[in-house]
Amino acid sequence: MTMFGLDDTVVRTLTAAVRGGANPPGDAAAEALPAQEVFARAAWTSIAEPGDGVAGAVVGILGAAAALSAVVESWPADRLAGELAATVDENGAGDAAGLRHELEQALARWRPRLSAADVIRSLEQARRTGTELLLPGDPLWPAGVGDLSRHAPLALWWRGQRQALTALQHSIALVGARAATGYGEHVAMEAAAGLVDRGLAIVSGAAYGIDGMVHRSALASDGMTVAFLAGGVDRFYPSGHDALLTRIVEAGAVVSELPCGAPPTKWRFLQRNRLIAASSGATVVLEAGWRSGSLNTAGHAAALGRPLGAVPGPVTSPTSAGCHRLLRDYDAICVTTAAEMAELLGVGVDLELDLPGADGRVAGGNAPAGSIGGATVRERTSDQVRVFDALSVRAARVPADIARRSGLSTATVLGVLGTLDLEGAVRERATGWVRVT
Numbered sequence: 441m442t443m444f445g446l447d448d449t450v451v452r453t454l455t456a457a458v459r460g461g462a463n464p465p466g467d468a469a470a471e472a473l474p475a476q477e478v479f480a481r482a483a484w485t486s487i488a489e490p491g492d493g494v495a496g497a498v499v500g501i502l503g504a505a506a507a508l509s510a511v512v513e514s515w516p517a518d519r520l521a522g523e524l525a526a527t528v529d530e531n532g533a534g535d536a537a538g539l540r541h542e543l544e545q546a547l548a549r550w551r552p553r554l555s556a557a558d559v560i561r562s563l564e565q566a567r568r569t570g571t572e573l574l575l576p577g578d579p580l581w582p583a584g585v586g587d588l589s590r591h592a593p594l595a596l597w598w599r600g601q602r603q604a605l606t607a608l609q610h611s612i613a614l615v616g617a618r619a620a621t622g623y624g625e626h627v628a629m630e631a632a633a634g635l636v637d638r639g640l641a642i643v644s645g646a647a648y649g650i651d652g653m654v655h656r657s658a659l660a661s662d663g664m665t666v667a668f669l670a671g672g673v674d675r676f677y678p679s680g681h682d683a684l685l686t687r688i689v690e691a692g693a694v695v696s697e698l699p700c701g702a703p704p705t706k707w708r709f710l711q712r713n714r715l716i717a718a719s720s721g722a723t724v725v726l727e728a729g730w731r732s733g734s735l736n737t738a739g740h741a742a743a744l745g746r747p748l749g750a751v752p753g754p755v756t757s758p759t760s761a762g763c764h765r766l767l768r769d770y771d772a773i774c775v776t777t778a779a780e781m782a783e784l785l786g787v788g789v790d791l792e793l794d795l796p797g798a799d800g801r802v803a804g805g806n807a808p809a810g811s812i813g814g815a816t817v818r819e820r821t822s823d824q825v826r827v828f829d830a831l832s833v834r835a836a837r838v839p840a841d842i843a844r845r846s847g848l849s850t851a852t853v854l855g856v857l858g859t860l861d862l863e864g865a866v867r868e869r870a871t872g873w874v875r876v877t
Contacts, residue, residue: 444483444512444556451479454560457567458482473575480504481575481595483559485699487511487550488594489826489847490711494546496590497539501527504594511550517543548849552840562672562699569674571599571700580605582719587744593697593715599673600666600693607641607664612781613720613741614642615713615734616650616727621759624727627751628653631726634778636663640785643668643720645712646681646688650726650734655688665692668719670712671704672696705829707822710736717741722784724749724775728762735762742770747784749775823848827856828865828875836872 455478481504488495498507501524510520521540566573574581574596582605585592598605612635616624632642632654641664644651651667658665665688671677673694676685688694697715698708713736717723723741725748728734741748750772753760766772775781820828830845831837839857843850857873860866867876 446556451475454563455479458563458571458573460572476505477503478573480508482563482573482699483508484594485697486558486562487553490697490708491591491714493590494539494542496592496594498524499594500590511547512554517547545849548851549847552844562701565674565700566597569599569700571597571673574598582608585715585718588714588718596695596697597673597699598693598695600689601691604664604666604693608666608719610639611641611643611720612785613716613723614644614654615716615723615725615737617729617732617734617759618647618649619759620649620727623753624650624759625653628726629657631778631781632657633661635781636661638782640782641666643716645716646685648678652681652684655684659687659691667694668712668715669694669696670708672698672700672702674700677704707826707829709733713737714740717746718744722747722749724781725763725766726751727753727759729759730761730765732762738766747773749773749781749784751775823852823856824860827853828860831866831873831875833875836869836874838872842873
């Protein structure tokens with residue numbers, strides 16, 4: 441069997457380098473996993489955008505290698521739907537109902553990204569940077585992400601220490617605003633240190649402000665911390681946290697569902713938030729404005745049934761308005777000390793916040809992924825955000841290139857470009873489209 445026309449020997453060589461530390465020596469299940477399946481999982485992280493539920497369902501039913509072969513061989517949607525239904529009927533591997541109408545659009549999203557060169561490049565870069573590939577079923581795989589169902593990651597790329605991934609079983613996510621105040625940073629420092637002292641690992645997103653402070657405090661207290669990134673783990677972001685992320689690799693772990701070389705985008709930050717919430721036992725928002733992206737993480741945590749806490753701040757402070765919103769309108773638990781935050785791991789909460797799906801829209805409505813309970817936090821739809829992110833201010837790009845970068849079909853890109861053009865956000869030049877604002 442070949443993958444992308446590559447010989448088995450090449451596939452085995454490429455995948456062996458990224459699987460050395462994912463499992464303990466002699467792990468029979470890991471050793472039995474075919475190299476083609478490992479390679480296909482790596483390829484799917486390049487082909488499908490994070491949280492793509494159709495990709496999750498297809499890979500879950502057919503297996504990564506068979507699903508990739510179907511896309512490479514340009515199977516029509518009807519044939520793929522029939523194969524999915526037959527596989528489900530034969531062994532009950534999943535549920536193909538309702539997928540047929542989604543497959544045509546999904547195939548149009550995936551095919552522009554089919555590139556053996558890109559997969560090889562990401563695997564070689566992973567080998568050079570000591571990055572490894574974690575797959576569902578591995579002993580180190582975070583059990584909590586399984587609650588994301590078909591929106592769970594197809595694989596995870598990581599750098600760092602094995603014990604940090606193991607520590608996710610007893611972890612709490614601390615998140616908050618990038619534009620943190622002195623008050624917020626003080627709360628973050630005290631919270632992370634106190635939780636580490638209680639034997640808990642700290643999970644966050646390595647952003648400026650609150651995220652950076654909780655990581656630093658955990659490291660200073662000789663605790664475990666895990667950072668989930670919105671791009672490849674070989675290109676630290678933000679660049680100002682290069683030294684911090686290097687320290688996290690040395691003492692904890694950095695994790696992403698995107699392959700080496702993948703750039704972070706707004707859409708990917710929003711999807712990254714679901715991993716922070718799912719991998720942790722509870723989530724606490726330490727400081728957040730009314731429209732803070734931290735509320736997106738809070739929505740994921742609540743929808744997954746994870747305990748959710750919020751730290752109150754001065755009533756006159758706009759940087760605490762988001763926390764007060766969670767406390768007042770969505771029944772988050774008021775927490776003020778590390779001890780109270782630790783108690784969340786034994787306290788359930790039931791908030792009516794919708795979990796965004798693969799298309800970025802919450803169930804039962806058309807609100808974008810950055811909304812809570814239907815209140816719009818971000819003005820553009822998920823497709824508009826992805827197309828806007830894929831554009832450059834200077835370099836004009838044609839629709840096919842924008843489709844490849846955004847993970848959308850060319851037809852969808854053309855429709856979105858028309859809408860953004862009417863808003864004055866993009867402009868068409870003779871050689872393609874550019875971003876205006």
